[in-house]
Amino acid sequence: MIKTNAILILPENITNKIAAGEVIERPASIVKELLENSIDALSTQITVSIKNSGKSVIKILDDGIGMIRDDALLSLERHATSKISSLDDLSTIKTLGFRGEALSSIASIARLNIISKTKDDETGTQIFIEGGKIRDVKQIASPTGTSVEVNQIFFNTPARKKFLKSDITEMSYISQTFNTISLAYPSIKFRLIKYDKEAVNTSASGDLEIRIGDLFGKDLVKDLIPISREANKMKLSGYISRPSFSLSGRRNQFFYVNNRCVRDKSVNHAIYDAYRTLLPKGRHPTLFLFLDVSPAEVDVNVHPAKAEVRFANQRLVHDFIYHAVFKTLSQHKEQHYKDIFQINNTTTGTAHDALKSGRQVDKEKFVDTTFFKFFTCRDQNSKPSANIDFNMPSPTTQNYHRYSDCVPVGQIENSFIVLENSSNMILVDQHTAHERILFEKLEKEFKESKIEKQKLLFPISVELSHGESVLLENHLEDVNKTGMEVECFGKNIFLIREVPSILEGKDFSALLLEIVEILAEAEKTESFEQIFTETFKILACHGAIRANQNLKHEEIQNLLLTLDKTELPYTCPHGRPISLVFSLKDIKKKFLRI
Numbered sequence: 298m299i300k301t302n303a304i305l306i307l308p309e310n311i312t313n314k315i316a317a318g319e320v321i322e323r324p325a326s327i328v329k330e331l332l333e334n335s336i337d338a339l340s341t342q343i344t345v346s347i348k349n350s351g352k353s354v355i356k357i358l359d360d361g362i363g364m365i366r367d368d369a370l371l372s373l374e375r376h377a378t379s380k381i382s383s384l385d386d387l388s389t390i391k392t393l394g395f396r397g398e399a400l401s402s403i404a405s406i407a408r409l410n411i412i413s414k415t416k417d418d419e420t421g422t423q424i425f426i427e428g429g430k431i432r433d434v435k436q437i438a439s440p441t442g443t444s445v446e447v448n449q450i451f452f453n454t455p456a457r458k459k460f461l462k463s464d465i466t467e468m469s470y471i472s473q474t475f476n477t478i479s480l481a482y483p484s485i486k487f488r489l490i491k492y493d494k495e496a497v498n499t500s501a502s503g504d505l506e507i508r509i510g511d512l513f514g515k516d517l518v519k520d521l522i523p524i525s526r527e528a529n530k531m532k533l534s535g536y537i538s539r540p541s542f543s544l545s546g547r548r549n550q551f552f553y554v555n556n557r558c559v560r561d562k563s564v565n566h567a568i569y570d571a572y573r574t575l576l577p578k579g580r581h582p583t584l585f586l587f588l589d590v591s592p593a594e595v596d597v598n599v600h601p602a603k604a605e606v607r608f609a610n611q612r613l614v615h616d617f618i619y620h621a622v623f624k625t626l627s628q629h630k631e632q633h634y635k636d637i638f639q640i641n642n643t644t645t646g647t648a649h650d651a652l653k654s655g656r657q658v659d660k661e662k663f664v665d666t667t668f669f670k671f672f673t674c675r676d677q678n679s680k681p682s683a684n685i686d687f688n689m690p691s692p693t694t695q696n697y698h699r700y701s702d703c704v705p706v707g708q709i710e711n712s713f714i715v716l717e718n719s720s721n722m723i724l725v726d727q728h729t730a731h732e733r734i735l736f737e738k739l740e741k742e743f744k745e746s747k748i749e750k751q752k753l754l755f756p757i758s759v760e761l762s763h764g765e766s767v768l769l770e771n772h773l774e775d776v777n778k779t780g781m782e783v784e785c786f787g788k789n790i791f792l793i794r795e796v797p798s799i800l801e802g803k804d805f806s807a808l809l810l811e812i813v814e815i816l817a818e819a820e821k822t823e824s825f826e827q828i829f830t831e832t833f834k835i836l837a838c839h840g841a842i843r844a845n846q847n848l849k850h851e852e853i854q855n856l857l858l859t860l861d862k863t864e865l866p867y868t869c870p871h872g873r874p875i876s877l878v879f880s881l882k883d884i885k886k887k888f889l890r891i
């Protein structure tokens with residue numbers, strides 16, 4: 298980190314190695330560059346003031362190291378920076394800025410008022426600059442630090458001004474930028490002021506969880522799981538959303554490399570792969586992920602807005618992230634089972650044991666409030682209980698109970714298993730539960746190349762269209778690795794000779810058609826590595842117990858025990874929930890018993 302500014306103009310042999318390009322597109326780009334400058338200047342408090350979505354005023358005030366008069370003047374030149382001075386520095390960049398272009402670009406398209414003072418100087422320097430031309434420089438009294446006020450952006454380039462979007466859109470870009478940067482520096486205090494009214498005021502606790510709460514609300518924090526993994530000199534930390542929590546958009550996804558927020562296709566792919574069977578189509582996880590790697594392992598100088606990076610070993614990073622996220626999601630289960638049983642053992646153990654053995658107990662006595670915090674419904678619509686509310690209490694899809702430790706009460710519609718434990722009534726969708734079990738079984742057997750198969754007594758022949766036959770023929774080898782044994786039998790006719798044993802007695806021709814669907818999709822999107830997972834989803838779905846199927850007591854017990862052994866017992870592989878939890882407390886409230 299820099300201690301004092303000593304700005305130099307970069308020589309040409311360095312500037313032509315820097316990813317060049319326009320960085321100022323919109324008000325939010327100015328906010329980004331100025332925030333980064335304040336952070337590089339070691340500020341502890343930064344205030345962003347915005348008027349008219351930044352179109353008329355953007356002001357950033359910091360308490361950082363400031364600039365002496367000469368540096369303040371020099372900072373406005375192109376390629377003027379205090380952050381690098383040699384080519385070698387480019388490969389070990391630790392500051393957010395390094396190109397020396399932001400202030401000069403901003404100065405060229407707006408009216409700027411800069412005030413800066415170092416702690417050793419008596420007075421500060423104030424500079425007015427308009428469209429790149431310095432209008433006035435004077436010494437004035439000011440606190441240590443820097444304030445940069447940007448007025449009337451694009452005043453001299455009306456054509457570009459026309460490209461700005463509505464106030465609401467530009468302001469949402471600014472908020473996103475503000476959130477993105479302030480998330481990465483929880484020990485710096487950030488304030489956001491819109492039209493003289495405070496919109497955000499964070500603490501400076503240094504704690505990421507508190508920062509997330511400050512920016513996104515404390516409710517979101519409840520839906521997050523901490524992640525922390527280290528391997529091969531890489532470290533991944535932060536928070537990811539629980540499998541039962543998802544959003545329809547990607548706006549709550551933040552990924553940082555060495556504290557710089559970046560987009561990276563391969564990292565994205567790794568994360569979605571880990572969540573693959575947990576989220577329904579079109580749903581997205583919330584992510585606050587920080588990857589630390591040695592600066593030499595990552596090139597930050599590949600994108601003008603520094604929004605992308607290049608890893609020396611892309612594959613290694615991809616695999617590390619996939620495993621870190623996957624392991625965290627699967628361990629999440631154990632973690633919460635443990636939490637619950639610790640509490641249960643000390644306070645509600647007796648009730649629980651009694652329930653299991655079928656004895657009648659006064660359950661009321663054993664209601665434990667701490668236990669509830671894991672099950673509380675997020676019932677946004679619950680009204681004060683003055684009126685009688687005939688609606689069912691809202692269930693949660695949280696899975697913090699060990700299924701096999703609950704007592705099966707029965708089945709509804711021969712489709713949903715009803716369970717109870719000392720605090721909850723739980724509904725389990727027998728089909729999605731069994732799908733999850735079969736899916737993980739197939740995947741495991743596939744990895745060990747020993748999918749349990751079953752030879753059909755009479756091979757089944759399926760006739761496909763010409764297009765379908767071509768697809769299937771092309772991928773026959775892959776299909777036959779999934780436990781199927783399909784053979785081409787002349788013109789557009791295929792014989793199914795063997796199937797995974799979980800499919801005993803099912804409709805195989807319908808199944809084959811669905812597999813062909815997967816192949817078509819894989820061809821269309823050129824994502825062939827998904828063929829196996831997608832096929833296992835279909836096989837699991839076909840093999841699983843259906844709805845409307847009566848289950849014997851032992852069958853239910855067995856299902857629950859096996860479900861507990863799965864790695865991700867939250868949703869079926871397509872992302873549909875396995876269980877709904879209704880807290881008894883809520884049920885009693887509805888009956889006006891408490």
Ligand SMILES: Nc1ncnc2c1ncn2[C@@H]1O[C@H](COP(=O)(O)OP(=O)(O)O)[C@@H](O)[C@H]1O
Pocket residue numbers: 302303304330334335338359361362363364372377378379380393394395396397398399400401442443
């Ligand atoms: N808020 C600030 N506090 C102290 N120095 C600053 C501040 N903003 C800019 N500077 C100085 O001005 C220089 C130029 O800034 P900029 O044009 O953003 O380029 P870069 O950040 O890439 O170096 C910086 O290197 C830094 O020395």
Ligand SMILES: [Mg+2]
Pocket residue numbers: 330333334393394395397399400
């Ligand atoms: Mg900068």
